[in-house]
Amino acid sequence: MPVIRSADARITTTPNGVITTYASPTQGGTNAALWRVDMTPATSAPYHAFESEQIWTILTGGLTADLDGEKLTATTGDTLVFPADLPRQVHADTETGFSAIVTAPAGARAYNPNDTTPPGTCDIAPKDAERILPPWMI
Template sequence: MDNLIVYLNGESGVAVIRDGRRTETPNAVMTTLASPTQGGSRQAVWRVEMVPGAVGPVHAFDTEQVWTILGGAAEITVGGVVEVVREGETVVLPADAERQVRADARSGMVAIACAPGSTRVYRTGVVPACARADGDRILPDWVA
């Protein structure tokens, strides 16, 4: 999908992003809403959609992330502790904490997530086809 970015009042620096950038992995679809390469934002904001029962890889990010659940529910395991988050709830995931997301078996999960645009992921299990190497860490396409 072509990204249509309209800058309003060039002096103000305001960007309106009309289309998201879609990235599919084996366990989820991420749609980038804003990022360093999508509107020039210092923050990355993306939509996460997981089908019922989908399970993400065990991994960690080197920055804090904030997820707000828009639909369904998920179990998020952080440091061995399972938290169940449901529609309307927000979870703050600490930097460098190993985590895994499991979508609800009946409803799946839809969320909006955000993190600094400089965030990098590390750990095995990350699909290299949808990320770029940055030393020993990886820049996911939905964050770039």
């Protein structure tokens, strides 16, 4: 499908934000998924890792990302490249939150990168458990 209409965007609401899928395998994309993340101020995504690289471009606001022990900050217009299999956690700016466009290979799955994550910080299965395909990438 060469044109995916805005009315066909799929919205997924999580405790941490709203994800709007613009292209994915079930919407006409075959090699990549493209989605928007909107997080309100002072919210955080779960601690997790992905099997593939992800590229995030910040449209508005800002975030701090903990990437394998390194703190990264990004604001409007900045792009983050998250390598595959590195643990990460994204935190929305406490005053502005953020909106970002994200892309990754279709079919990439998320997982908990270790078995010792503190309780309440990860709602994704441990690394030895089944990995999940997030609904915005289906």
